[in-house]
Amino acid sequence: MPVTPLVRAFVSHFGEMGSRWGINRTVGQIYALIYVSPRALNADEIAETLEFSRSNVSMGLKELQAWKLVRLRHFSGDRREYFEAPGDAWEVFRTLAEERRRREIEPTLSMLRSALMEEAGNEEDLHAQARMRDMHALIEQLTNWFDDIQRLDSATLSKLMGMGATVHKLLDFTDKFKRAKR
Amino acid sequence: MPVTPLVRAFVSHFGEMGSRWGINRTVGQIYALIYVSPRALNADEIAETLEFSRSNVSMGLKELQAWKLVRLRHFSGDRREYFEAPGDAWEVFRTLAEERRRREIEPTLSMLRSALMEEAGNEEDLHAQARMRDMHALIEQLTNWFDDIQRLDSATLSKLMGMGATVHKLLDFTDKFKRAKR
DNA sequence: CTCAATTTTCAGAAATTACTGAAAATAGTG
DNA sequence: CACTATTTTCAGTAATTTCTGAAAATTGAG
Numbered sequence: 001m002p003v004t005p006l007v008r009a010f011v012s013h014f015g016e017m018g019s020r021w022g023i024n025r026t027v028g029q030i031y032a033l034i035y036v037s038p039r040a041l042n043a044d045e046i047a048e049t050l051e052f053s054r055s056n057v058s059m060g061l062k063e064l065q066a067w068k069l070v071r072l073r074h075f076s077g078d079r080r081e082y083f084e085a086p087g088d089a090w091e092v093f094r095t096l097a098e099e100r101r102r103r104e105i106e107p108t109l110s111m112l113r114s115a116l117m118e119e120a121g122n123e124e125d126l127h128a129q130a131r132m133r134d135m136h137a138l139i140e141q142l143t144n145w146f147d148d149i150q151r152l153d154s155a156t157l158s159k160l161m162g163m164g165a166t167v168h169k170l171l172d173f174t175d176k177f178k179r180a181k182r
Numbered sequence: 183m184p185v186t187p188l189v190r191a192f193v194s195h196f197g198e199m200g201s202r203w204g205i206n207r208t209v210g211q212i213y214a215l216i217y218v219s220p221r222a223l224n225a226d227e228i229a230e231t232l233e234f235s236r237s238n239v240s241m242g243l244k245e246l247q248a249w250k251l252v253r254l255r256h257f258s259g260d261r262r263e264y265f266e267a268p269g270d271a272w273e274v275f276r277t278l279a280e281e282r283r284r285r286e287i288e289p290t291l292s293m294l295r296s297a298l299m300e301e302a303g304n305e306e307d308l309h310a311q312a313r314m315r316d317m318h319a320l321i322e323q324l325t326n327w328f329d330d331i332q333r334l335d336s337a338t339l340s341k342l343m344g345m346g347a348t349v350h351k352l353l354d355f356t357d358k359f360k361r362a363k364r
Numbered sequence: 365c366t367c368a369a370t371t372t373t374c375a376g377a378a379a380t381t382a383c384t385g386a387a388a389a390t391a392g393t394g
Numbered sequence: 395c396a397c398t399a400t401t402t403t404c405a406g407t408a409a410t411t412t413c414t415g416a417a418a419a420t421t422g423a424g
Contacts, residue, residue, distance in 0.1 A: 006300055006307045010314065013293045019380095020286050022204060024412065035317075036310035043371075053414045058372060079422060080370065089320040104202050111195045118188055125188045128218035132192065135217075138271040145343040161327040201410095206382065225401075235384045240402060261392055262400065365424105372419070379412070389402070394395100 001049040007036055011050070023063070026052055030060040031069055031085065040073045040082035068095045090154045097150065105143060112136040183231040189218055193232070205245070208234055212242040213251055213267065222255045222264035250277045272336045279332065287325060294318040 003011070011032040018028030029050055034041055041049075047057040061083060064070040069092065073082045086092055112132050120126045149157065185193070193214040200210030211232055216223055229239040243265060246252040251274065255264045268274055294314050302308045331339065 004304065004307050004310075006297060006302070007310050009293070010297060010310065013290065017286070017290060020204060022202060026413080036313050038306065038309040055372075055374090055415075056413055059413085062372085087316075089316045093320060093324070104199070108195065108199060111191070115188060115192055120188070122186065124220065125186050127220040128186075128189050128192065131218045134269075134271045138275060141340070141343050142275070158323070161323050208382075237385075237402075237404090238383055241383085244402085367424090368422095370419105370421075373417085375414105375416100377412105377414075379410105381411080382407105382409070384405105384407080386405095387403085389400105391398100391400080393397085393399100 001045050003033075003049055007033070010036055023067075026050070026056055027060045027063050030057060031064055034064075034070055034083050035085040037084075040075075040084040042080040042082050044080070046083075067099055088154075090157070094150055097146065101143060101146070105139060109136065109139055109143075112139075183227050185215075185231055189215070192218055205249075208232070208238055209242045209245050212239060213246055216246075216252055216265055217267040219266075222257075222266040224262040224264050226262070228265075249281055270336075272339070276332055279328065283325060283328070287321060291318065291321055291325075294321075 011029050014028040014032035015025040016028075018025045021028070023031075030046055030052075033046060033049060043054065043057045043061060046052070046061075047054045050057075052060075061070065064083075065072070070083045070085055073084055075082060112135060115132055116129055116136065118125070118129075120129050149160075152160070193211050196210040196214035197207040198210075200207045203210070205213075212228055212234075215228060215231060225236065225239045225243060228234075228243075229236045232239075234242075243252065246265075247254070252265045252267055255266055257264060294317060297314055298311060298318065300307070300311075302311050331342075334342070
């Protein structure tokens, strides 16, 4: 399975970025290859194209499935498993955000919550808890908002984004409206 | 510089999460310690408290400064450098988002842009470019929106977040308003 | 159920990343 | 400028992570 220079460039960029995104090089490349491929690929094709060991590809695919970035397909008359990347970019963004939240944010939130339950017995701890409270409040606010936003359908979301900062005019407006009512 | 169990727990959580956040264990712990400390700390205090080598602390602090997560201070009569973590949580969030964008998103955007300039000479490349176009559009939309949002002052932002998903009612409303005007 | 195709697991090798101590550089003081 | 406190650099080592090949497990067809 040779691959065009254009695809090669895309794939290797994802490999290089992988580490910054918290996935490893091979996983990044596997995803990139599946993402641009016009049809679903099986593990052997991927291994051959990227010149990775078959087992490495197997592990990479497992991880991509855990991230829900890749979906399994079967074709009749062929018992191998084929993989493809969901097409709706918004959907991908949503699952990515959700997974990251679960892995990178939830654990910290729960640690903070339990630290804030502790009885502080001295100046130091009181100050530390105050700081933790700030951090907790910020994270909660951000993630709750994110949840709300994510629940919107793609069309509404898109509209919202299209508005950009003009949202703030809208806010001024509703403020005035509420005040006028009183 | 001994440290209370509460602080110890916070610091070591940041160490463990570090890898998921794209920073290493020591950098995470150093930040956490500075973050909860009631006063600025110097490198020796940090090294002693966390039992890291002095040089490791020096490197960690350099990285934290590059991330703008930590700020340098001097005290008269003492020529050592002291470090403290900016207090405004929103500010921290903003710089963090900005840095991540610069490091994790910009490079991909520019790669995509140049891949999209290429003349596609075959089916495969045409399909790959279509996929890249999707990805590029999504990332651009998200980051532009983020820029707009970030430009809002903390108070407005906070209000916006407080509204959560009710934003969507507001959108419906403006839609009707526009339509009525025509 | 048997057999072959396919996928998964896992121990060890290879590669990468983090950490240290010693030495070099820098900066403040008199 | 000379001296010392302090920070930074960097080569080597330690620790961690990634990758592979061989073997085990699973799956589906007949």
